[in-house]
Amino acid sequence: MSKAKPHTTLSAKNISIGYKDKVVVQHINFEVYPSELVAIVGINGVGKSTLLRTLANLQRPLAGEILLKSKSLEHYTTTALASEISIVLTEPSASKNLTVYELIALGRQPYTNWIGSLSEEDEAKITEVITMLQLEELKHQKCFELSDGQLQRVMIARALAQDTDIILLDEPTTHLDIYHKVQILKLLKNIARETGKTIVFTSHEIEMSLQLCDQMLLLKPTSSPFGKPKELIAKGSFNDLFPRDTVSFDAQTETFRITK
Amino acid sequence: MKKTGSYRIPFIFLLLALSLSFVLNISFGSVSIPFTQVLSELFSGKIENESWNYILWSYRLPKALTAILSGGGLALSGLLMQTLFRNPLAGPFVLGISSGASLGAALLIMGSSIFSGILSFGLINTISLAIAASAGSFLVLLVVLAVATRVKDTMALLIIGLMFGSITAAIVSVLSYFTTSEELQRYVYWSFGSLGDVSWSQVSLLSGIVIIGIALSIASIKTLNALLLGENYAKSLGVQLQKSRYIIIIATALLAGSITAFAGPIAFVGLAVPHLARQLFNTTNHQVLVPAVLLCGAILMLLCDLIAQIPSSANVLPINAITSIIGAPVVIWLLTRKQKMLF
Known part of the structure; x- marks a missing residue:
């Protein structure tokens, strides 16, 4: 078979998300491919769920364009979308x-x-x-x-x-203990590998996502870096995620440490 | 979902129960007609006494049919509302839909004399009553829906239903202060609820409306099942929320509104029967529940009407009182038995 890069299943072109009177996050860009497990991480309240709801077409982006298999998400009917994207919400x-x-x-x-x-x-x-x-x-x-x-x-x-080719999950590991968290994430990873589906989930389990995900989107209000975990660590994207006098990121062990 | 075929036995049982309660219902009344005569009239059209024939055909049969239509219809509207509002306590009575219908009826019956300048039609026939009551219930449903989309808290919905009851009571008392005593009496009798006094033409009109309501509900079965997951999931499964919501609401308003118009506000059937059907069939699949609540509602109503008749007595109790006496304990029993109500 050809070695060309597979087509993206879902991509965001400079989108802004939020609600009528309030922009939550701007300038989000990413491209995800089949068989990938992708995490959307960020601090509490940054807009992870809002982004996921936007990707699921439960609400519209304020600006920019979301492409599903290189066709704009807006051009899908509710019925057509039902066989492309499935969701698992916190509710x-x-x-x-x-x-x-x-x-x-x-x-x-x-x-x-x-x-x-x-x-x-x-x-x-x-x-x-x-x-x-x-x-x-x-x-x-x-x-x-x-x-x-x-x-x-x-x-x-x-x-x-x-x-569906894409499964979106909102906080699939909240309320679970560490064993069940790992169990769910490994399950998602296996599903992506075995079925070729693209799985995108939001999480604040940054350390676990670093170990398991193919790509990550680190959601921040102004710029949201996207890439492979190693690349993001190398770029130092996690360093200023939290105030450094409280929690700091250790690139060696890929973990967050409490600053003493 | 389990194959619908595996529910055949309970359905046959319910159909038998329906036929039995139907025959029982028309066999008893203020005039005692021997049971064998009723059966012979039903199956061969032969009956000894000409007046028995008249009683059966002009009074008891239309009444029994009204009982079937209103029992089944109210139960179905309750089921639709419980699923749509994700609330096990929803029902035409609790959410104020019956109050809306009462308000429409009150305005028509008692308001026409007060506003005779504007409403000088003088045509308070059953059709205008049905339209007024349906319009009233439809308006209340729209308000409830508008609130339901904004307020996620299900308690708020129930409180709003109660408020509609209060508003209706207030407007009715204002109206009754100004109205003539004949019209007031007419409204009070209507609000007691009664399955009798319906002519064949009224029964056929009611059955026409109820059948439209049932057809809309059947068309919504798939949507209703998706709504069990919640609205966001339903949308992700391809449900066109806005459109489906309106279809379900129109079906509910047609059912609850028209039945309330013809039979008066009947409490608890809409709330209790869907829970009974879920217990009986142990499923939430609307493919099973829609026919199940229709049958259970019809049976319950026939039996309530049988009790209301007080066999072989000339007195007839208000049907609304009977359904409440039977329905309220059922709800309490369900609540205490399962700790929490599910839909």
Whole structure:
């Protein structure tokens, strides 16, 4: 096969994000490719979720252009977008009365008929996803019976069942202990490798993201550097992320240290 | 979702229960007609007594059909609202939709004499009553929706529903102060709720509106299932939120508004039946729930009406009182049993 660089799945051209009366972040640029795990990191309240919502077309960018497979995001209809981008938000499903299977099956909606009946193909996909995420035992449980970590895996399974080239996740590791954090991130990494999907997630787990991600976007109000973790460290992008008299970045160990 | 086919047995059971309560409903009333005669009239059209024939055809059958339509319709509107507002306590009564319908009806019945200069039609027929009540409920629903998009807190919605109840009560008391006693009596009787006194032409009009409401709901089944995840997820699954919301609201307003217009404000059916159906079928899939609430609502209403008749007595209790007496304990039972209400 050709060795040419694969086409970008999602890219941002100098976008500004925010709300009507308030620009949150300006001049965001990035390009992500198939099979990549990409983290959007930054300090609390910088606008990570706003960016993710903008990428999911839940709100519009204030300026600039987002390209999905080299076509502007604005030109996709809601229906067309449903088979391109799936999301996992911080809010869990509104109804906790759904069973795990029912919730994952809802991911097939873009492909089902007018009344939402599942075809054999849909069911095969759902079973595949359930096996992949090892949810067989939870299949018939209701969502309100699950732990946070299990529910997060179910929400990821739903996004996978939607079978889109891009999966966007907002803070997939909050409320989880370190073991479950790593478990979820490694799971995402494997999904990206095995399925060729592009996975973009927001996180304030900068150290873990440095170890696992292919590319990172460090969101800051004025300039948001984007690149491979090593490149960003070499450029010193993390050094002034937090006030240095409190927390400083150690490039050697790739960790943050409390300044004593 | 589980295959809809695996729900066949409970559905057959419900259909049997519906037929049974239908036959029971038309067999009892202020005049006692032997049960065998009712069956023979239903199946072969033969009955001994000509007046029994008249009672069955002109009074009991339209009443039983109204019970089926209003029970099923109110339950369906409750289900639509619980899913749309992501609130297990939503229902036509709690959210003030019935109050809106009452307000429309009150303005029409009692306001027409006060504003006779403007509203000199003098045509308070059932159709104008249905339009007024539907318009009232539609307006309230729009306000509730506007608030629901702005306020995420579900408690606020319920409080707003209560406020609409208060506003309605206030306007009704102002109106009743100025109105004639005949019109006041007419409104009070309407607000008791009654399934009787409906002619065949009214039943056919009501069934027409209810069928439109059901059709819109069936068309929304896929959207309703997506909305179980929340609006953002629904949008990411390809749901056109704005459009779907309006379709669901129009369906709710048609159902709740028209039924309230014909049968008066009937409490608790819309709130309690969807929970009963979820318990019975143990699913949240609207492919199952929509037919299930229609059947359960119809059965419950037929039975409530049967109780309201006080068999073999000339007295008829207000249907609204019966549904409340049965519905409120059901809600309390659900709350205490499951610790929290889910939708």
